[in-house]
Amino acid sequence: MVFVFDLDDTICDTDKYSEKYIRKYIAKHKLPYKQIATNVRFAEKKFDWDIETALRWYKNFGDEMISKFPCKKNAVKFLQGIHKAGHVIVIATARSTVWHAQPREVTLKWLEDNKIPYDKIYIGREDKEKVCEEVNADFFIDDDMIIVDKVANYFATVGVNKQAFLATTNYNKNLVVPNGVVRVKDFNDLTKKIMTSNHFMYNI
Numbered sequence: 325m326v327f328v329f330d331l332d333d334t335i336c337d338t339d340k341y342s343e344k345y346i347r348k349y350i351a352k353h354k355l356p357y358k359q360i361a362t363n364v365r366f367a368e369k370k371f372d373w374d375i376e377t378a379l380r381w382y383k384n385f386g387d388e389m390i391s392k393f394p395c396k397k398n399a400v401k402f403l404q405g406i407h408k409a410g411h412v413i414v415i416a417t418a419r420s421t422v423w424h425a426q427p428r429e430v431t432l433k434w435l436e437d438n439k440i441p442y443d444k445i446y447i448g449r450e451d452k453e454k455v456c457e458e459v460n461a462d463f464f465i466d467d468d469m470i471i472v473d474k475v476a477n478y479f480a481t482v483g484v485n486k487q488a489f490l491a492t493t494n495y496n497k498n499l500v501v502p503n504g505v506v507r508v509k510d511f512n513d514l515t516k517k518i519m520t521s522n523h524f525m526y527n528i
């Protein structure tokens with residue numbers, strides 16, 4: 325089976341960690357910004373800085389922050405388990421040079437540091453339904469509702485034995501999932517839903 329995983333807020337705890345990191349950075353360096361929101365998509369939108377300031381900060385300091393992102397609970401165990409069992413892991417992240425100085429280098433190093441196995445990686449891709457098509461994905465996991473919906477629609481056109489999952493995170497936890505998408509709470513829930521699904525009679 326081929327699994328396609330998003331990285332930020334799917335495998336790693338991006339928004340919550342970034343929020344704390346930026347808040348501390350602002351305090352430590354006595355910058356004239358403050359936090360104005362908690363439950364919004366993207367950590368940079370939680371502060372009262374303009375987009376140019378946020379971009380500049382990310383370009384200068386964001387890669388250092390990314391290198392410290394914690395993995396979500398049981399993510400590494402799950403990924404190592406399926407890889408050992410012979411399944412294919414594809415990572416597809418939209419990280420790009422718009423926001424990051426060296427998205428490829430920092431991402432590859434982070435994966436290595438966290439002992440996350442993968443067979444293929446796409447960096448800087450938002451058209452993840454195309455990625456799924458290219459690698460003939462069976463499962464797709466992402467926290468972005470719009471992206472998951474697009475992949476679910478693509479899966480619906482090619483066969484029943486495929487499933488798109490929405491990884492629950494703070495900003496999406498109360499949103500209603502579209503048809504064809506299954507929400508997962510965490511990696512234990514993902515394991516359970518894959519193993520007990522009517523479509524997928526197989527063990528991981």
Ligand SMILES: [Mg+2]
Nearest residue numbers: 330332333467
């Ligand atoms: Mg994400």
